[in-house]
Amino acid sequence: MNETEFDSDDGFEAIVADAGPEERAFEAALRPRTLEELIGQERVREQLSLMLEAAVARGRTPDHVLLSGPPGLGKTTIAMIIAHQLSAPLRITSGPAIQHAGDLAAILSGVNEGDVLFIDEIHRMSRPAEELLYMAMEDFRVDVIVGKGPGATAIPLEIPPFTVVGATTRAGLLPSPLRDRFGFTAQLDYYDTAELHRIVDRSAGLLDLEVTEDGGREIASRSRGTPRIANRLLRRVRDFAEVRAGGVINHDVARDALALYEVDELGLDRLDRAVLGALCRSFGGGPVGVQTLAVAVGEERETVEELAEPFLVRLGFLARTPRGRVATAAAWRHLGLVAPASAAQLPLDVE
Ligand SMILES: Nc1ncnc2c1ncn2[C@@H]1O[C@H](COP(=O)(O)OP(=O)(O)OP(=O)(O)O)[C@@H](O)[C@H]1O
Numbered sequence: 216m217n218e219t220e221f222d223s224d225d226g227f228e229a230i231v232a233d234a235g236p237e238e239r240a241f242e243a244a245l246r247p248r249t250l251e252e253l254i255g256q257e258r259v260r261e262q263l264s265l266m267l268e269a270a271v272a273r274g275r276t277p278d279h280v281l282l283s284g285p286p287g288l289g290k291t292t293i294a295m296i297i298a299h300q301l302s303a304p305l306r307i308t309s310g311p312a313i314q315h316a317g318d319l320a321a322i323l324s325g326v327n328e329g330d331v332l333f334i335d336e337i338h339r340m341s342r343p344a345e346e347l348l349y350m351a352m353e354d355f356r357v358d359v360i361v362g363k364g365p366g367a368t369a370i371p372l373e374i375p376p377f378t379v380v381g382a383t384t385r386a387g388l389l390p391s392p393l394r395d396r397f398g399f400t401a402q403l404d405y406y407d408t409a410e411l412h413r414i415v416d417r418s419a420g421l422l423d424l425e426v427t428e429d430g431g432r433e434i435a436s437r438s439r440g441t442p443r444i445a446n447r448l449l450r451r452v453r454d455f456a457e458v459r460a461g462g463v464i465n466h467d468v469a470r471d472a473l474a475l476y477e478v479d480e481l482g483l484d485r486l487d488r489a490v491l492g493a494l495c496r497s498f499g500g501g502p503v504g505v506q507t508l509a510v511a512v513g514e515e516r517e518t519v520e521e522l523a524e525p526f527l528v529r530l531g532f533l534a535r536t537p538r539g540r541v542a543t544a545a546a547w548r549h550l551g552l553v554a555p556a557s558a559a560q561l562p563l564d565v566e
């Protein structure tokens with residue numbers, strides 16, 4: 216095992232980790248405000264634009280919208296755009312904040328006609344709240360149960376027509392009665408390098424940065440198909456360019472800055488490489504249980520499962536098999552190691 220690669224006391228600043236307040240403000244500043252400003256996701260953009268325009272023309276509230284897809288692809292951004300295009304107020308809540316049906320009833324009783332109610336992480340609502348929500352979405356009327364036991368009474372609550380925009384990273388976890396109440400579902404996909412390049416250029420423009428063509432492409436190609444990561448990398452490269460390179464972001468500056476931050480040419484960060492490194496060097500390429508793997512890199516199991524593995528799986532470097540995690544021959548190659556003859560080749564028989 217190469218200790219220096221991940222045996223460090225400053226922990227992993229995973230490039231996909233949750234943002235702090237400063238990062239969130241930066242993100243908010245770069246959010247496209249209209250459908251025209253949104254880059255990529257052509258089909259979703261066109262479908263939404265049609266639906267919203269039709270609703271406005273008819274003077275009706277549009278269908279409820281469900282946005283699903285991995286983190287950082289634009290769900291919150293699109294929810295805000297929907298309200299903006301409708302010139303409607305946006306009310307924001309989230310699944311974890313709605314644990315009792317009463318929490319939702321309180322929100323619904325404050326809804327005005329035409330409001331857009333954004334429910335982030337909608338798959339994390341409680342069951343009773345989910346049931347109340349889909350009744351509200353369908354009939355614009357719910358019975359709120361007041362009191363308990365034999366004395367409980369149902370008080371009908373009329374809700375003016377409104378639009379729910381739900382966002383989820385796990386559409387599969389939504390019960391189908393709830394999923395069925397959404398007239399429009401958009402599945403967001405990873406962005407290609409050309410789209411990410413346009414996003415980098417747009418952000419650079421907003422931040423008044425000079426980024427050359429090859430500099431922008433270098434950042435885009437290390438962004439893991441994800442706009443949020445493209446913006447994050449741009450931010451780090453900006454610091455480097457300002458302090459060490461006179462401000463201009465060209466190919467070499469982008470490459471050197473990202474090398475400094477340990478983001479490699481495929482976008483793997485230190486955590487990703489630590490996981491792959493442990494898998495290959497300490498466990499001979501697996502199979503090894505995820506818990507054992509997590510201990511080997513000094514991280515929580517959830518961190519490995521949620522932050523590192525999805526991308527490694529997407530790249531075809533790691534497979535989740537019934538017997539544990541397995542490194543593929545491509546993973547060995549990426550680490551500059553010689554794959555043993557037994558190393559898994561894709562496609563694998565997995566789960
Ligand atoms: N299509 C796009 N064009 C330009 N920028 C985008 C696009 N999609 C996302 N972004 C940028 O990426 C950042 C993250 O997007 P957003 O917050 O909407 O992601 P999300 O899908 O809601 O993520 P999460 O699941 O973590 O909530 C935003 O700051 C936004 O500026």
Ligand SMILES: [Mg+2]
Nearest residue numbers: 290291292335
């Ligand atoms: Mg979001």
